[in-house]
Amino acid sequence: AQSVTQLDSQVPVFEEAPVELRCNYSSSVSVYLFWYVQYPNQGLQLLLKYLSGSTLVKGINGFEAEFNKSQTSFHLRKPSVHISDTAEYFCAVTNSGGYQKVTFGTGTKLQVIP
Amino acid sequence: DAGVTQSPTHLIKTRGQQVTLRCSPKSGHDTVSWYQQALGQGPQFIFQYYEEEERQRGNFPDRFSGHQYPNYSSELNVNALLLGDSALYLCASSWGGINTEAFFGQGTRLTVV
Numbered sequence: 001a002q003s004v005t006q007l008d009s010q011v012p013v014f015e016e017a018p019v020e021l022r023c024n025y026s027s028s029v030s031v032y033l034f035w036y037v038q039y040p041n042q043g044l045q046l047l048l049k050y051l052s053g054s055t056l057v058k059g060i061n062g063f064e065a066e067f068n069k070s071q072t073s074f075h076l077r078k079p080s081v082h083i084s085d086t087a088e089y090f091c092a093v094t095n096s097g098g099y100q101k102v103t104f105g106t107g108t109k110l111q112v113i114p
Numbered sequence: 115d116a117g118v119t120q121s122p123t124h125l126i127k128t129r130g131q132q133v134t135l136r137c138s139p140k141s142g143h144d145t146v147s148w149y150q151q152a153l154g155q156g157p158q159f160i161f162q163y164y165e166e167e168e169r170q171r172g173n174f175p176d177r178f179s180g181h182q183y184p185n186y187s188s189e190l191n192v193n194a195l196l197l198g199d200s201a202l203y204l205c206a207s208s209w210g211g212i213n214t215e216a217f218f219g220q221g222t223r224l225t226v227v
Contacts, residue, residue, distance in 0.1 A: 004156075032214060043118070043204055043218035044157070051214060090156050098212040101170050102147070104156035 002027040002093050004105035012111045013081055021076040021108045023065075023091030030096035033074040035065055038088045038107075047089070050074065051096070061085070086112045116141065118207050118219035126225045127195050135190040135222045139207030146188040147216065148180060149204040157204055163188050164211040192224075200226045 003026045013019045025031060032051050036044040048059025055067040065076045074091060091105040119138045127133050139146050145164045149157035159172035163182035182188045186207075192199055202223050206216040 036218075041220075043220045044206075045218070046215060049215065092156075094213050098214040100213070101159040101162065101172060102213050102216065103159070104149075106154075106156045 002031070002095070002103045004091050004093050004103055006091055006105035006108050008108050009106070010109045010111065012113055014113050015083055016080050018079050019077065019081050019085075019110065021089050021091075021110065023074045023076065023105060025072050025074065025091070025093045027072075027093060027095070031093050032096050032098055033065075033067060034092040034094075034102070035059065035063070035074070035076050036090045036092060036104075037061075038090065040087075044090065047076070051098075081110070081112050083112050083114060085110060118143075118205055118217050120203075120205050120219035120222050122222060123220065124223045124225075126227060128227055129195055129197060131195050132191065132193045133195060133224060135192075135203050135205075135224070137188045137190070137205030137207075137219060139186050139188070139205075140217045143207035143209050143217070144186045145208045145211050146182060146186065147206045147208070147213070148188070148190045149206065150174070151202040151204055151221070153201070160190065162211075169211060195226045197226050200224060 005024045034049045035047040050067045058064045088107045094102045147162040148160040151157045161171045166182045177193045179191045202221040204221045205219045208216045
């Protein structure tokens with residue numbers, strides 16, 4: 001069984017400051033990793049994904065994440081946040097190959113303070 | 115190109131009733147997955163349909179069932195509704211039974227009273 005842990009339920013950060021949202025996963029097999037964003041009353045939008053290759057993955061809206069196999073982590077970062085980044089962010093994992101179910105973390109609410 | 119569409123957007127049901135939620139996948143996609151997102155939680159996988167068959171199932175009781183039609187659209191049925199079934203139900207579509215990039219709909223907000 002796989003699991004995802006997002007230790008921070010809420011992260012407040014001032015506008016234009018950098019942010020890191022933490023994600024750790026547990027799996028006995030190779031994995032694919034994802035970050036999704038959810039704005040209020042909306043579905044989920046894919047920010048970025050790691051399937052293979054370079055461990056530094058760049059996504060939309062200036063976000064990036066680094067896959068660290070030894071630390072079983074996939075932290076999301078942005079060097080300078082905007083008010084519009086206020087949303088909930090979900091880390092997710094599935095078996096490599098992508099044929100198994102996707103398991104989501106409990107989410108981190110990013111609040112950008114003007 | 116329409117993305118993933120779900121209907122209805124909101125509904126209210128009484129305990130013990132049955133409900134059907136509908137999902138049309140993104141154009142070109144043939145795989146539909148359903149998730150339940152309770153308030154303040156991450157999405158929980160219910161099941162996935164591919165080639166009109168339920169291919170995978172999460173830890174949900176048999177009260178939750180589904181169907182996929184030849185045009186790849188899908189339905190989620192929940193029988194004997196409980197208060198705890200109140201949640202946002204999300205549909206995600208992808209291609210080829212693979213979960214490398216799923217596109218989500220806006221969800222259906224179900225309230226059971």
